[in-house]
Amino acid sequence: MRVRTLTGGLAAVLVLSGPLLNGPAVAVAPADAARRQAADDVVTYDTSGAAEFKAAVERGAAIWNESVETVELRPAAAGQRADVRIVADNGWPRSVPTSMGNGTVYIGRQAVDQGHSTIRIAAHELGHMLGLPDRKPGPCSSLMSGASAGTSCTNPYPSAAEKAQVERNFEGAPSGALLGRM
Structure with a gap:
């Protein structure tokens, strides 16, 4: 216990x-x-480089926190090195995980300019940091279907299967022991 x-x-x-x-x-x-x-684990994130997407990232993190029990996404405290760094750029959104719960998320303006939802993008990219792969093509009900669901899809919530996978990814991990699990 x-x-x-x-x-x-x-x-x-x-x-x-x-x-x-x-x-x-x-x-x-x-x-x-x-x-x-x-929550077994806390994954901290830094939105200091998120520019105009800071609120979308915070909402995406809140959605994950409402959806799963075994991990919590939390803003890094002042002076604390974050597990996940959020960066806005002009490319396509992408995640570069270094291990489970660690890496860099790029919220690319190219997808936003094409009409994709910023909150869905943020929640989707944070999903990668929680160990979820892309599921393309896929329906709008699947958060990890990403852009393949089309610009009319604004659903930022993970499906039951996606929630369950994140729960499995983090269950049994001692707090702070995420490095190297990916």
Whole structure:
């Protein structure tokens, strides 16, 4: 059993038993905080080079955080070296993973100029950092179908199969032990 899971469970017991032992509890942690404690790994990202795509990347990361339990995408703290660097450029969007949860994402303006959704692009490219391959051609319901779904496709959400694959990619990995898993 992981220490984080054990301490999270112990904290929940103490919070729930507090009113019984000491009167009413003053505050209870929000459900999202408990969910985040369950994440095995954190992958940090740096949007300082993302230019006009910073908000799209943040939304793409939030979508992944809403979709999976075993990994959390989080902005790197000031002065912290990020696992994933986000860069805006004039080419086609692409990812260059160096290992599971590490690498560089390029949010290329060429696809945006052609009419592709910036949030879908960001979520798709972050999917590569989480270990997902392209699935081309593919339907709009598949995030990893990317541009093959056409410019009318704005779906930024991973399919059930894509979520399950990310969960498998990160399950059982000790926190911070992602390097070399790809």
